[in-house]
Amino acid sequence: MEYLSMLPGPTNVPNRVMRAMLAPIINHRSDDFVELYTDVVDKTQQVFETKNDIVALSASGTGAVEAGVVNLVKKGDKVIIPVNGEFSNRLSQLIEGQGANVVKLETPPGQNATFDQVKEAFDNNKDVKAFYVVHNETSTGTMVNYLDRISDLTSRNDAFYVVDSVSLLGGAPLPVDKWGVDVCMTGAQKAIAAPPGISPISVSPRAKKYMQENPPNTMYFNLARYFKYYDEEKHTPFTPALPLLYAYREALAILLEEGLQNVFTRHKVCSDALYSGLSAMGLSPFAKEEDRSISIVALNYLDGLEDKIFRNTLANKFKVLVAGGFGNLKGKVFRVGCMGEVSPYHVMRTISAISSTLAMMGYEVDAQAGLKTAEEKLKSL
Amino acid sequence: MEYLSMLPGPTNVPNRVMRAMLAPIINHRSDDFVELYTDVVDKTQQVFETKNDIVALSASGTGAVEAGVVNLVKKGDKVIIPVNGEFSNRLSQLIEGQGANVVKLETPPGQNATFDQVKEAFDNNKDVKAFYVVHNETSTGTMVNYLDRISDLTSRNDAFYVVDSVSLLGGAPLPVDKWGVDVCMTGAQKAIAAPPGISPISVSPRAKKYMQENPPNTMYFNLARYFKYYDEEKHTPFTPALPLLYAYREALAILLEEGLQNVFTRHKVCSDALYSGLSAMGLSPFAKEEDRSISIVALNYLDGLEDKIFRNTLANKFKVLVAGGFGNLKGKVFRVGCMGEVSPYHVMRTISAISSTLAMMGYEVDAQAGLKTAEEKLKSL
Incomplete structure (x- = not known):
């Protein structure tokens, strides 16, 4: 657990x-x-x-x-x-x-x-x-x-x-x-x-x-x-x-x-890294760019990607918990929390685990591009 | 603490x-x-x-x-x-x-x-x-x-x-x-x-x-x-x-x-011991005998006994917490919880601490009678 x-x-x-x-x-x-x-x-x-x-x-x-x-x-x-x-x-x-x-x-x-x-x-x-x-x-x-x-x-x-x-x-x-x-x-x-x-x-x-x-x-x-x-x-x-x-x-x-300002910066940089890293890997954020949350990164599922299998694999094989969608969005998006203790460790482990899960489920994703892009963003922390 | x-x-x-x-x-x-x-x-x-x-x-x-x-x-x-x-x-x-x-x-x-x-x-x-x-x-x-x-x-x-x-x-x-x-x-x-x-x-x-x-x-x-x-x-x-x-x-x-029955018996015996022990020491229960709670023992204050001083002495010198009265009963009664983990240890330590506190505050109480009476009741546990 x-x-x-x-x-x-x-x-x-x-x-x-x-x-x-x-x-x-x-x-x-x-x-x-x-x-x-x-x-x-x-x-x-x-x-x-x-x-x-x-x-x-x-x-x-x-x-x-x-x-x-x-x-x-x-x-x-x-x-x-x-x-x-x-x-x-x-x-x-x-x-x-x-x-x-x-x-x-x-x-x-x-x-x-x-x-x-x-x-x-x-x-x-x-x-x-x-x-x-x-x-x-x-x-x-x-x-x-x-x-x-x-x-x-x-x-x-x-x-x-x-x-x-x-x-x-x-x-x-x-x-x-x-x-x-x-x-x-x-x-x-x-x-x-x-x-x-x-x-x-x-x-x-x-x-x-x-x-x-x-x-x-x-x-x-x-x-x-x-x-x-x-x-x-x-x-x-x-x-x-x-x-x-x-x-x-x-x-x-x-x-x-x-310090409040440092906490805010850390949240902002980590969510930037998640958005851009996961995008570079082939996923697309759900929210309109200017309205995107910095504490909850919602992503569209790739075509045919089954919510329960994806999240269970991520949880069971890689021990990373993310959430599914609510109501109408059930099965259409998944959501990554980016708040609290969140740090480069959390971001990179999550991106890496998502990439491995997708690969195991037969999706071709560009893991290298995802990781590199996120690392770049995290340098400012 | x-x-x-x-x-x-x-x-x-x-x-x-x-x-x-x-x-x-x-x-x-x-x-x-x-x-x-x-x-x-x-x-x-x-x-x-x-x-x-x-x-x-x-x-x-x-x-x-x-x-x-x-x-x-x-x-x-x-x-x-x-x-x-x-x-x-x-x-x-x-x-x-x-x-x-x-x-x-x-x-x-x-x-x-x-x-x-x-x-x-x-x-x-x-x-x-x-x-x-x-x-x-x-x-x-x-x-x-x-x-x-x-x-x-x-x-x-x-x-x-x-x-x-x-x-x-x-x-x-x-x-x-x-x-x-x-x-x-x-x-x-x-x-x-x-x-x-x-x-x-x-x-x-x-x-x-x-x-x-x-x-x-x-x-x-x-x-x-x-x-x-x-x-x-x-x-x-x-x-x-x-x-x-x-x-x-x-x-x-x-x-x-x-086991539920054992828990009920323990509560009953412990409150009996508190009521009778504290009564034998010179205090009187507030509630009418047939209506007395087995989880909360409310006692009348002795004449002139000041609530805050009594409870603070009991807490600070003897590390036992009891509660005061509510509303109209503020300053007139104090209440001893007799629930949860309560056991002979809790009962005897409480009676002993109350007796010492009263003695330190200048009240003549029969500690011996209080302790003996309670011990007798607790024998059945």
């Missing part, structure tokens, strides 16, 4: 992070817990580049995304959201579930709505309450590149700006305060390289005020309840997943030791 | 369980995961003594309790629930939050509604949709002793029977199928002695059918979604907290190796 996990999450987790889970079980109503949790909040703020309130939910990323919706969207609210894959679709379902009036900017999978399309939606919907966006569409390997310009639109229309960055935050720039993001969610098991189960969310003062004045009909995801417990005692309202909090803190520490 | 945790959860976790968390991160859409999760479901069924569907949520106990409410209770439904403490109060808030018509059987903290009062409520409310009950009220150390007789009432009125056994299941008998419980929730960090973060829930076929036909307005706690993923692929819909699932499985294995 000692695989190299090149999944779009959960990713490989450094041993130092795994071992942090062995810290003794403590009372979550004690000074020991206050020390742990305030440190978690502080380090999360550094990674989110924000002074906003932080809640680290004991839940998967979907839990944080649900919290980011039910605390802010009410019946009849108008919400703009780009939709082009499984996760943006889920997000829009959650928003619709609140009884909101949803303005969907739909584009084909692998292709993002342009900034101009988003601007046009704002122009046509001056009464918009919030803009929701999936930063990185995990199902298709696309990434939105204009998040720095959205607050010009939301602040003009006095709308909330919410970013679901579950599969990217920590791997690419998302300076929450500088970009004016009101609510931002992620999952610990993606670019932060912690085990799954902790999902942090940041909330701006104006969004916090709104949430406190308009509590949602949930206990577990009621963020106002978390703010109250934190403001009063630095506790969480419910028993948190303690070992995972220790691991998450350690993963944040590693990320901050390396 | 190497405390003896005698908290009402999280409890001490055996090293074997902690180390299980170090299993390599796997793909949650793989055969490795299917093996892990089907084993988790199977072992949970054994501990719940049921053939019902099992969902192991990645959330705290409150998450499972919320799931047990929002999947079953709809606007206008009539629900009967006994209320006498923080957790039964929370449960009734969750039910009211659904817009239900709640028939509360309120009794003073430390005292349960009698079976006759419950029966009377059923007689007076033939149109009841569900009966909800907190098996073990963590905030006051009381336990309901007539859960085996409830299905006579619920089946007569064709109502659902739901038990929140977060702080007891695994420590005392709750044979779900034999007692006709439709929905039963617990938390891994209580009597099962796993780390916090996994909360299992069992659902009977008729409750499952209802949930599938009446999905709730939540994604994370939508149990029908979990059934679908499990029935089709033995997966979970969202990335589960993998290391905690490994730990939970190991904790269940330990419990089953000891």
Whole structure:
């Protein structure tokens, strides 16, 4: 079972992070817990580049995304959201579930709505309450590149700006305060390289005020309840997943030791190497070039290449895990996670394993071209 | 930080369980995961003594309790629930939050509604949709002793029977199928002695059918979604907290190796020893004798005994963690968890540490009587 996990999450987790889970079980109503949790909040703020309130939910990323919706969207609210894959679709379902009036900017999978399309939606919907966006569409390997310009639109229309960055935050720039993001969610098991189960969310003062004045009909995801417990005692309202909090803190520490900019560069160079190396070998990326994600490299299957056989061979013979496609893309694409611990070792082992698997399955691929191209890209690290 | 945790959860976790968390991160859409999760479901069924569907949520106990409410209770439904403490109060808030018509059987903290009062409520409310009950009220150390007789009432009125056994299941008998419980929730960090973060829930076929036909307005706690993923692929819909699932499985294995009946006896004998030992030393239990919990021993503070000083001395000088009171009981009681790994060692160390702490704080206590009485009780183990 000692695989190299090149999944779009959960990713490989450094041993130092795994071992942090062995810290003794403590009372979550004690000074020991206050020390742990305030440190978690502080380090999360550094990674989110924000002074906003932080809640680290004991839940998967979907839990944080649900919290980011039910605390802010009410019946009849108008919400703009780009939709082009499984996760943006889920997000829009959650928003619709609140009884909101949803303005969907739909584009084909692998292709993002342009900034101009988003601007046009704002122009046509001056009464918009919030803009929701999936930063990185995990199902298709696309990434939105204009998040720095959205607050010009939301602040003009006095709308909330919410970013679901579950599969990217920590791997690419998302300076929450500088970009004016009101609510931002992620999952610990993606670019932060912690085990799954902790999902942090940041909330701006104006969004916090709104949430406190308009509590949602949930206990577990009621963020106002978390703010109250934190403001009063630095506790969480419910028993948190303690070992995972220790691991998450350690993963944040590693990320901050390396330095955010270095981490971003490493992710960028590694995904460049994967895209260009695998392309040189004869595979083609699924997403439109300008919309390609740096944390999830989605590739079209070669003609006749069978998903299950390919991924099982890669896993069983070469111990490299990659993911298949979702929904309509099942059997049409496979996805290589490029996040967390990712380094030249991960990239080259993956390219080499994919090349051998394809060759074993009878496909003629140019392994030499793939490896050379990737090596060239990785030189800058 | 190497405390003896005698908290009402999280409890001490055996090293074997902690180390299980170090299993390599796997793909949650793989055969490795299917093996892990089907084993988790199977072992949970054994501990719940049921053939019902099992969902192991990645959330705290409150998450499972919320799931047990929002999947079953709809606007206008009539629900009967006994209320006498923080957790039964929370449960009734969750039910009211659904817009239900709640028939509360309120009794003073430390005292349960009698079976006759419950029966009377059923007689007076033939149109009841569900009966909800907190098996073990963590905030006051009381336990309901007539859960085996409830299905006579619920089946007569064709109502659902739901038990929140977060702080007891695994420590005392709750044979779900034999007692006709439709929905039963617990938390891994209580009597099962796993780390916090996994909360299992069992659902009977008729409750499952209802949930599938009446999905709730939540994604994370939508149990029908979990059934679908499990029935089709033995997966979970969202990335589960993998290391905690490994730990939970190991904790269940330990419990089953000891044997359910032995575990129940051990819990009973240990709590008897705590109650009688601490009573002989001069402390008095908070709960009415016939309603006392076997997993949480709540004790009245002696006159003038200051909560924070007492618990801090006990923690800092003697490394034993106990909990304070909740809400109105803050400063009036302290609570000793008696669950999970609990054994003669835990009981005697706790009694001895409490006795020394009280003596250091200037209270005259009969340490000898306390220790002797407890030792006598523990002989049967």
